Amino acid sequence: MRAGGGIRRPYHWLSHPELTEGVDVRHVIIIGSGPAGYTAAIYAARANLEPLVIASSVEAGGELMNTTDVENFPGFPEGIQGPDLMTKMQEQAERFGAEVLYDDVVDLDISGPVKRVTLGSGAVHEATSLVYATGSAHRKIGIEGEDRLSGRGVSYCATCDGFFFREREIAVIGGGDSAMEEATFLTKFASKVYVVHRRGELRASKIMQERAFANPKIEFVWNSEVIDILGDEAVTGLVVRSTEDGVERSIPLDGVFVAIGNDPRTHLVHDKLELTPAGTIWVDGRSSRTSLPGVFAAGDVIDPTYRQAVTAAGSGTVAALDVEHFLAAVGEAGTPAADADQIEGLAEVDAA
Amino acid sequence: MTAKATNSTSWNEDVLQADGPVLVDFWAEWCGPCRMVSPILDQIQAENPEKITILKLNVDENPDLAMKYQITSIPAMKVFNKGEVQTTIIGAKPKFALEQDLATYLA
Numbered sequence: 001m002r003a004g005g006g007i008r009r010p011y012h013w014l015s016h017p018e019l020t021e022g023v024d025v026r027h028v029i030i031i032g033s034g035p036a037g038y039t040a041a042i043y044a045a046r047a048n049l050e051p052l053v054i055a056s057s058v059e060a061g062g063e064l065m066n067t068t069d070v071e072n073f074p075g076f077p078e079g080i081q082g083p084d085l086m087t088k089m090q091e092q093a094e095r096f097g098a099e100v101l102y103d104d105v106v107d108l109d110i111s112g113p114v115k116r117v118t119l120g121s122g123a124v125h126e127a128t129s130l131v132y133a134t135g136s137a138h139r140k141i142g143i144e145g146e147d148r149l150s151g152r153g154v155s156y157c158a159t160c161d162g163f164f165f166r167e168r169e170i171a172v173i174g175g176g177d178s179a180m181e182e183a184t185f186l187t188k189f190a191s192k193v194y195v196v197h198r199r200g201e202l203r204a205s206k207i208m209q210e211r212a213f214a215n216p217k218i219e220f221v222w223n224s225e226v227i228d229i230l231g232d233e234a235v236t237g238l239v240v241r242s243t244e245d246g247v248e249r250s251i252p253l254d255g256v257f258v259a260i261g262n263d264p265r266t267h268l269v270h271d272k273l274e275l276t277p278a279g280t281i282w283v284d285g286r287s288s289r290t291s292l293p294g295v296f297a298a299g300d301v302i303d304p305t306y307r308q309a310v311t312a313a314g315s316g317t318v319a320a321l322d323v324e325h326f327l328a329a330v331g332e333a334g335t336p337a338a339d340a341d342q343i344e345g346l347a348e349v350d351a352a
Numbered sequence: 353m354t355a356k357a358t359n360s361t362s363w364n365e366d367v368l369q370a371d372g373p374v375l376v377d378f379w380a381e382w383c384g385p386c387r388m389v390s391p392i393l394d395q396i397q398a399e400n401p402e403k404i405t406i407l408k409l410n411v412d413e414n415p416d417l418a419m420k421y422q423i424t425s426i427p428a429m430k431v432f433n434k435g436e437v438q439t440t441i442i443g444a445k446p447k448f449a450l451e452q453d454l455a456t457y458l459a
Contacts, residue, residue, distance in 0.1 A: 058388040058444035065384040083384055102388075104446045120448045151425040151442030160383050163411075164424040234422055255424065 025126045026052055028323050029117055030098075031105055032133030034062025035309045036299025036316035038089035040131045043320030045096035049327070052125060053093065053100045054117065060102055061086035062135050063262075063300075064309060066157050068185060073309055085309070108268050110295050129326055131319045132269065132281065132290070132297040136262035136307070141173065145229030146258070153235025153255045158182035161255075162189045170255035171196050171238055173226055179259035180208035186257065187217040194251060196221045198243055221251070229256055264301045273297070278304035288319035294330075296322050354394035355406035360414045366407055368435040373457045374405045378421070378428040380412050385444035386427040392447045393429075396454070404431075404457045431457065 028044050030037050033055035044051040055061070064070065067082035076085070090100060107118035108130075115130040138156040140146055146154055155161040158172075162185060170190045172183040175197035183193050195212065200222050202209050212218050221240060228239035230250065237252045264280045266273075274282040274291035281290055281297040288296040298319035299312040358366040358376065367374050377393055379386035390408070397406040411418040411426060421430060421437070431439040431454070441453050451458060 057392065057446040058385060060388065061384075104448075106448075120446050151428065151440075152422070153424050155425055157385075157425075160385060161425045163380070163382075164418070164426075234424070 023124055023126050025114055025128060026050065027127060027327055028052075028129045028131060029054065029115065029125055029127040030131040030133060031117070032056075032062065032131075032135060032299065032301075033060045033090070033100070034064065034086070034133065034135045034299060034312060035089065036133035036135070036301075036312040036319070037062070037131070038086070038093050039313040039316030040133060040298055040320040040323075041093035041098040041100075041316075042089070042096060043317055044131075044323060045093055045098040047320070047324050048097070049320075049323065051093075051098045051131075052127070053098055054105055054119065054125075055090075055100050055102050057102050057104050057120065060100075061090070066159050067181070068159055070309065105268060108272065110269075110272055110292060113294065115294060128330065129294045129296065129323045131288070131316075131323060132273075132295065132301060133299040133312075133316060133319070134265040134268070134301050135312075136264050136300040138258065139261045139263050141226055141258060141260065143226065143228060145231070145235075149229055149231055149235050149256075152233065153231060154229060155255065155257050156259075158185050158257050158259075161257075162186045165190050165255045167191045168254040170194070170253055170257065171221075171251065172257045172259055173197075174259035174261070175199060175202040175204060176259065176261065177204045177208050180204040180212045182257050182259050183218050184208075184211055184215060187215055190217065190255070193218050194221050194238075194253065195219070196224050196226060196238070196240055198225050199223060226256075262300065262307070264304070266301060276304070280304050286318070288315065288322045294326060296326075353398055353401050355390075355397045355408050358407040358409050360416055363417060367432050370405060370432070372403070372405060372433075373438070374407060374432045375454070375457075376430050376432065377406065377408045378411050378418060378423050378426050378430070379408055380410060380426060383426050389427045389444040389450075392450060395447065396450065396458075400458050404454070 027049040028051045030040050030051050030053045033053055041051045041053050064082035064086050069079045070082050070085055071079040103119040103121050105117055106120050109116040114126050117125045166189045168190055169192040171194040172179050173196050183195050186193050223243045224240040227241045230237040235256055237250050239250045241248045276282050281302050283297055283302050288298050290297050296319040298315040300307050393406050425442050427444055429441040430437050
């Protein structure tokens with residue numbers, strides 16, 4: 001049973017016979033523990049909503065856990081390490097009463113008034129509202145050698161795997177901020193870093209571009225797409241094709257770091273929530289309201305465009321405020337909320 | 353019982369000459385996903401003390417073994433049986449997914 005406070009059955013408990021026995025119905029469950037999830041948790045906790053955060057078992061803290069210096073988060077003029085920033089966000093949420101679970105959601109039942117979340121451990125949690133902030137997962141190139149050699153020279157995490165490429169030649173695929181950050185970071189280890197990009201110019205911010213251009217270990221391979229990754233047991237090279245004249249050439253190297261972007265992580269809600277053509281979860285205008293009442297979404301999972309730690313945090317704030325309004329509205333619309341322990345017979349059920 | 357550490361010195365005895373299957377978790381301090389998967393391996397060890405031995409190898413302190421087993425991505429988990437690598441799992445995974453990958457040993 002959660003700490004503190006009486007168990008508050010939601011307004012509709014009388015008319016909802018399928019409430020799982022022995023499970024508290026919370027005000028809100030937040031799925032995801034990146035900047036969106038934790039910021040939503042900070043706001044919800046400060047509103048006394050006692051949020052439960054399902055943080056994931058191995059990806060708690062989200063994408064920033066695999067970054068090094070975060071230099072564009074306001075309030076940290078000297079920069080801050082990604083994992084440190086996420087630890088601070090978690091501490092801030094917990095300080096106000098958020099509860100964090102290191103587990104993974106394996107099933108969601110969110111169409112009814114009680115949102116039911118099943119975890120990898122088998123535990124079931126229920127709430128009147130849900131904030132879905134699962135972020136995005138790294139995108140794959142989609143070629144044969146990529147999966148086969150994943151972990152054998154193909155990597156999606158420079159900070160995890162760069163160490164193993166000391167004095168080797170490697171390539172970073174992509175032209176955005178994360179590709180430039182990875183390429184620059186990897187020059188600490190590698191003797192040479194090729195940056196392979198499909199276009200003739202970068203999407204990355206000017207400061208990241210300039211840093212990469214100034215680095216003598218980085219060589220740009222412009223207007224080229226990766227068509228094959230070579231190697232049997234380990235990566236031995238890359239085959240690229242020019243997007244201008246179609247000429248193919250191979251580059252011998254030992255490692256390939258893929259940083260071509262991210263796709264919103266929506267697999268748990270594909271058939272449950274409306275999505276946009278971009279694959280993100282549809283939300284109503286500038287709000288966080290999804291196509292289902294009581295279900296809100298925030299962060300990269302609704303954002304095909306900006307995808308920053310700061311915008312995700314802002315989006316988490318919007319979701320928490322929307323949850324507050326929603327809970328207030330259903331409280332007014334339904335039967336008066338009552339503490340379960342004030343109702344005869346229910347205390348035993350909850351204690352079970 | 354949680355997973356114990358191994359190193360280059362005790363490698364032969366701990367891993368190659370061990371009787372049953374031995375899972376070695378190649379990890380490092382600076383690897384966030386390694387820190388997430390470590391307590392999960394401790395749990396699996398505690399729940400299956402007879403079936404599998406789980407050991408942790410710090411790749412910073414034992415670069416020779418990391419190189420020998422061609423580790424290029426961590427966490428990397430390799431199950432050794434009679435000195436041979438039988439199963440390789442790369443990347444942090446939730447407990448239920450790891451248990452699936454290790455099903456033949458945990459059955």
